[in-house]
Amino acid sequence: SAVISQKPSRDICQRGTSLTIQCQVDSQVTMMFWYRQQPGQSLTLIATANQGSEATYESGFVIDKFPISRPNLTFSTLTVSNMSPEDSSIYLCSVEWEAVYNEQFFGPGTRLTVL
Amino acid sequence: GQNIDQPTEMTATEGAIVQINCTYQTSGFNGLFWYQQHAGEAPTFLSYNVLDGLEEKGRFSSFLSRSKGYSYLLLKELQMKDSASYLCAVRDPERGSTLGRLYFGRGTQLTVWP
Numbered sequence: 190s191a192v193i194s195q196k197p198s199r200d201i202c203q204r205g206t207s208l209t210i211q212c213q214v215d216s217q218v219t220m221m222f223w224y225r226q227q228p229g230q231s232l233t234l235i236a237t238a239n240q241g242s243e244a245t246y247e248s249g250f251v252i253d254k255f256p257i258s259r260p261n262l263t264f265s266t267l268t269v270s271n272m273s274p275e276d277s278s279i280y281l282c283s284v285e286w287e288a289v290y291n292e293q294f295f296g297p298g299t300r301l302t303v304l
Numbered sequence: 305g306q307n308i309d310q311p312t313e314m315t316a317t318e319g320a321i322v323q324i325n326c327t328y329q330t331s332g333f334n335g336l337f338w339y340q341q342h343a344g345e346a347p348t349f350l351s352y353n354v355l356d357g358l359e360e361k362g363r364f365s366s367f368l369s370r371s372k373g374y375s376y377l378l379l380k381e382l383q384m385k386d387s388a389s390y391l392c393a394v395r396d397p398e399r400g401s402t403l404g405r406l407y408f409g410r411g412t413q414l415t416v417w418p
Contacts, residue, residue: 220403231391232347232408237398247405281346285403291352293337293395293406298346 191216191284193296201302202272209268210299212282217262220285223255226298227278238265238282272303306330308409310392315415316382324377324412326392334397334404338366338377341389341411350390351377379414387416 192215202208212221221238236244236257244257259265269276282296307329316322328336335354339347353359353368353375365378379386389411397404 220398222405231389231411232393232406234405234407237405283406287403290403291335291354292349293393294349295339295346 190289190292191218191286191294193282193284193294195280195282195296195299197299198297199300199302201304203304204273206272207268207270208272208301209266210280210282210301212265212267212296214263214284216286218284218286219262221259221265222283222285222293223257223265223267224281224283224295225278226281232281235267235280238267269301272301274303277301277303306394306396306407308392308394308407310390310409310412312410313413313415315417317417318382318384320382321378321380322382322414324379324390324392324414326375326377326409328373328375328392328394328409330394330396330407332396332404333370333394335395336366336368336375337393337395337406338364338375339391339393341391343388347391382416384416384418387414389413 194213196211223235224232234247235250236246238259240259256268279298281298285293310326338350341347351366358367363380368375391411392409393406
């Protein structure tokens with residue numbers, strides 16, 4: 190399995206500001222994803238973080254709002270830009286690799302509240 | 305598009321058996337996952353099915369029928385700690401890979417009563 194950490198674990202931010210969330214894995218992984226879970230809802234995929242290239246975004250999510258970086262096989266960041274109260278959610282990263290294809294591992298999540 | 309459907313809520317009593325159903329219609333398929341999520345925590349993996357049939361793991365079993373786009377999670381000998389949200393997710397594989405993004409259902413909130 191993988192040990193996945195996220196920073197920060199939680200934050201309270203003001204409207205109009207931006208927050209960058211980090212996801213660190215203790216081993217090299219093939220795939221990294223970012224999900225959002227709004228209060229009382231299930232997980233919604235934001236994007237696939239591609240190493241060395243632009244992320245692949247799902248319908249309804251755009252790079253200007255959620256820029257993503259993945260400089261190497263163990264690290265990725267998600268930025269929530271120009272935040273509004275509607276962005277209050279838990280943001281989770283997840284990872285997969287070929288050797289463990291039968292499970293996708295999730296980080297502990299970042300709980301974001303926007304005032 | 306992706307459509308994954310599961311009941312919103314279920315209740316059961318301690319010691320009982322409960323079956324949570326999931327139906328799906330997705331453009332691609334390479335595996336169906338079940339996750340358990342307690343309030344305020346990240347999802348934890350329960351099971352994975354990619355071939356038709358039943359996978360048993362202790363008190364939990366999961367079944368898949370690909371032709372019907374159907375899965376269920378069976379929980380036996382229910383305990384109070386099983387009260388949680390249960391998430392069904394389907395993997396849509398990346399081209400040339402067995403891996404890929406997961407699309408989740410809304411989750412089934414299970415409440416276990418004493």
